[in-house]
Amino acid sequence: MARRVAVVVFPGTNCELDVARAISSLGAHPESVFHLEDSLGSAEAVIIPGGFAHGDYLRTGALAQFSPIMESVSAFAAAGGPVLGICNGFQILTETGLLPGALQKNAGLKFLCASVGLSVASNRSVLTRTTTVGDQLQIPINHFEGNYICDRETLAQMKANDQIVLRYTDNPNGSLDDIAGVSNEAGNVVGLMPHPERASAEILGSVDGLVLLESFLAPL
């Protein structure tokens, strides 16, 4: 595998180096793309890493949709290209309308930083297609606004389309239906609150994140 992966960087993004290192360890070639650029170049996959894009001003992820690069990301996604949003990247994808629902403040009203158990709920998505439904993963979360919410109709639609990708085994933040990650209808755009890049080496306590990143980077 030698895939060129665009890692999108907004002012306030802070997980881009961790993501780049994790996917490099899998043989991919990360290319940092600043939000003011309007082209993804020859990227074969796109990752929007975590952090606080645009300072989380107004709402988490709200202002990123107006950054020039997001037009290219939307077009790339519409053409079926793999797009992954991690944590703040997930919030950006919901605010941009590439993924359904929204992330509200954690039910416990606390910022959460912990390793959590996840269960693969669908292997139809680009993030989980090399896994088996029911696979258990241990990956850290690090967020205040990670409590997934959507209206009843959207939830029913997502279930019918198999768009719920990952669930928490012990819901840490009050997320609706234990949702930790979702995909778009086609399965090529995925967002999740846990940080796979922080579970990408033995020294970090878990390598389970590599399972997801490997799936994401595998040839389509």
Added chain:
Amino acid sequence: MKFLARVEVGHQAGILDPQGATVQRALPALGYENVSEVKIGKSIRLVIEANSESDAREQIEKMCEHLLTNPVIETYEISLVELTGDAAENSAGE
């Protein structure tokens, strides 16, 4: 015409308001045992030029749908005051 608009942003029913909840829990410490339903939202103030009040309102509704609020989790209420004379000149509105 110039209008001073205030957009009150609140939470959709069922959406958590940790700030409101925390303040509500703190008020009894000051002796106020009689307070409930504390909600903390956002207030956005802007001055807009438009052909009419309904035109201004319509434009602000679009702003709310596309940027100022996230309709999945937030509600909004728009109030408009026409600015005339000095207020319109200075756009201060208050």
